[in-house]
Amino acid sequence: MTMISGLMLWRLVVTCVYLPTELIGKWISDMINWGLDLLFHLPAYTVEFLALNSKPLLQVLILPGLAFVLVFAIIAVWFERKFLARAMLRVGPYYCGKKSGVLQVFADFLKLFMKEIIVPEGIDFLFFAAMPILVSTVPAMALILIPFDQNWVLWDIGSLSMPMFFAIAGLAPLIPIFAGWAANNKYTFIGAFRVAYMYISAEIPLVLCGAAVAIMAGSFDLLKIVEAQKSMWFAVPQFVGFVIFFLGVIIEAERTPFDIPVAEVELVLGWRTEYSGILFGFTMMAEYVLFQAWSLLFITLYLGGFNGPNIFGNITLSHIFWLLVKFVILVVLIILIRCVFPRLRLDQMLKLGWRYMTPLAVINLALVLVMKLGGIY
Amino acid sequence: MSGVSEADLAEKVKAAHPDLVESSEVLRERRVSVTVKRDGFLEVAKSLRDDFGFIHPVCGGAVDYPKESRMQMIYYLLHPGLKVILTYRVNLPRDDLRLPTLTQVWEAMSFHERETHDMFGIEFEGHPNMIPLLIPPDWRGGYPLRKDFKGEGVE
Amino acid sequence: MSEPEIKPDIMRMSWGPQHPMSGQTRILLDVDGEKVHRIIADLGFTHRGIEKTLENRTFFQGIIPIERMVMADTANIGLGYITAIEESLGIEVPERANWIRSLLCEMGRINSHLYAFGLQAEATGYFPAVFLWTTTDRTVLLKLFEELTGARWSYNFSLPGGVYKDLPEGFEAKVIEGVHYLRRRFEDYWTAMVENAVFEARCDNVAVLKPEDAIRLGATGPVLRGSGVALDVRKDEPYAAYADLDFDVITEPACDVMARTKVRFKEIGQSLRIMEQIANEVPGGPVRTRVPLIPRSKPGEVLSRVETARGEMDVHMFTDGGSNPYRVKIGSPTLRNMYVFERLAELDEVLMADIPVVINSIDPWYLDSDR
């Protein structure tokens, strides 16, 4: 080793150490400035935010808001029990609400409300109790991006709406993982990590298909996507994407061919085993909220959102009507699938996700590009 | 499936181990009973499986004769070809109930030996995992299927 | 219970008696991720000491506890004990009684296989559709049982010396009508279960049991016949009226979970065929020979074999001349199959999600193995 290399070595070490710290230092100081700035101007920002997109109370509370989520959850629980009972050739809840069992769901939730909440020892209760509440509210946030009519979008952020939806709905699977981990029990631990496996393998094909739809519509804004489908639904030209997205909805909503994390047979109740009382009630409701969010996105992307002939005089009324009709038909179809198909094993489902859905999604993207550049569509 | 093959089967077993086999007779069509002394027990079992073709283990159990102060351990084996059941018996004196385990010969006998140990108290030397099969773990009431077992007893 | 020790990097899962899939037993699984290294079955949860109670009962009273061993097909189990009594007491059974007994046994076999399909469907998550259909189809059989014997499950209809009473008139027509209904239903099951792609994906070449392993480990019943070995007591040692009924023994070469399910399906086809033959050609004549209520037995021993739905059951009865049997040794089919289930983890690679499917392909009835 000659003399020169010693000096060169020393200079190399200095540059290696100095350069990154200088960069990181700048990045950290920017972060602090941004924080301080936000802190001081917070009141002004909120006022400006509210003024900018203040929506009428009707939209916030009723339609894409709180009532729609709760009413759908309650009706879906009742409908699923009756529908499954009918598939089993029996009657289902009958005596609870004047010969139709409608009040059965209220009885269940009220009973769970008054049940004792058992907390296993060796866990911190705050984290344990926060998860069910989060798991039923975070997916509900994704609903505010769905356009119900031209100016009926609760959070109108233009071309950012589809990526934001994927971001929020992508956050949803994290919470069962934390819940399963927090419950300090073998079954929930395995159930939690099955959730992780499943969602990762399902997210990528969904995002690719979403991108294909955006390319064909020319923008990431859900509103523009719906307008582009006025003449022909995207399900027709992009049939491959349509099928993949439909499978994706069933995987994300953990419906039966893929309800592996809550595989009642092996893992008792998967990550929800340790919850009792109203915490379990929230997890029961969470299942339907996620299901609702993803099926509404599926309708906006592929089945032409709120487009439909104008039956009622007023155009917004018929738009909302068409969207809800498509939504109900899709929900009934997915619940029917629960009666027809047994459950897949985890490795078969991952094989489906990685080996078939992802490549097909890429092919679908290529097809759409060819169509777009070739000007066919 | 005439009775002849059972008779000559019994004869062949008797001839193969004249000193070890106490008695080997045909109870009824398709039923052969072989009684063996305790020391030749393992060796005759191996020969039954290898050269006589009794490869299908059915089950195993014991009978308690307090009046003659002996206990008889019985293994039931099926010959899949001839469809004959052989009851392979050994008589044990009631005071020292030790027996070499037959899991080395027929692996499936391990459950039946564990159960007989719970019910009668026969010790099977060399059994892979001798833990109680049927009786509850906190059972201190003696061996239930013995004739001198008096009613329930846990505490 | 001092369980065998756990290897360092393996998690031991315990599916206790209260688990949707484990029935009345506790299964310890040494699991590494999803792969199962070792299965340990902890039996004895429903041990009622039937062999001891039989020693305190007379011959007629003994039928009640022994029928409680397998509630799904009590006819076969009861028949095992009764043929042993008849042989040891030397009682002659009239021809018509034998035919009625075979009818009861076959109806019990279908009833028990329906139970196996229901749990197999529940194991693969097919809960809503097939599991509850089996309970609905079973009501057809239960109505026939109720009309013939008066009880739905434990009928103790066959007694030493024959059958309790004759067939009610018009019963054969009802049996044939039931057979047609069940035959139609089993085509639906075949398309709904066996030809369903997802069900096939869950069941094909899972837990393969080769023929020589099946014989070496002492498997019996559909588990043995699912591995291609044709051993059926109804053919090897015909009892009741099986000598002059024509049916064939079903075997499947595939040796996996799907093969065992197919064996059960086709066996039901054979049972329906037998029921039809019996309903059409049951001979006339007396139904029961007079036997004293508390018969005294001759010293001696008898070993009787019966083919129950789960496999071959052996009753070895020792009698010393008293009114009670001296000792009754019952060789239960589920205990033999449970040993095969414990060794499956070593014979073939089994994943944890497969365990429920594999358990129900063995179709255990833990009250039978625990006696």
Place this chain on the structure above:
Amino acid sequence: MQEETKEVKRNFDFIPGSGAVYGLIDYVAGWSRKYSIWPIHFVTGCCGPEFMQTSGAEYDMERLGVLPFASVRQCDCIMVVGVVSRKMAIRVKYLYEQMGEPKYVVAVGACPTGKGPFYDSYAAVAIDEYVPVDVYIPGCPPRPEAIIHGMMLLQEKIKNEKRIGVRRE
């Protein structure tokens, strides 16, 4: 089954209007618990097939809101179905302790009530030595109508229960 409704002292008896409020809460709580009894999926003995028939199509237990559930945390009723051996009785006791507070036990069949046909067996055991039992259903196996009648008796008992704010001496 007309249980005499004995007067129960409450915590806030001294407030004049509290009787009506307690009555309302009792009514609502009783109604909701009555129509949503979730028994646990746990068959301990040979009455299992009959239990399955009652949740089958012909005698549908779910009409009364009785839905067999998988895990013990969320259940409020143990249906001890069939004979209970010593080893199983300990497990029934564990389960009883893991359940949330308003919990009930139904003994289905002659064996849990009094060892049934195995009266002289050394291993069978009656369940009320281990857990307090609310409803006994006789029969071996009991007919599905008897099981449903037992559940209706349990519903009657739940309806008349007074649980909120009872002062414990």
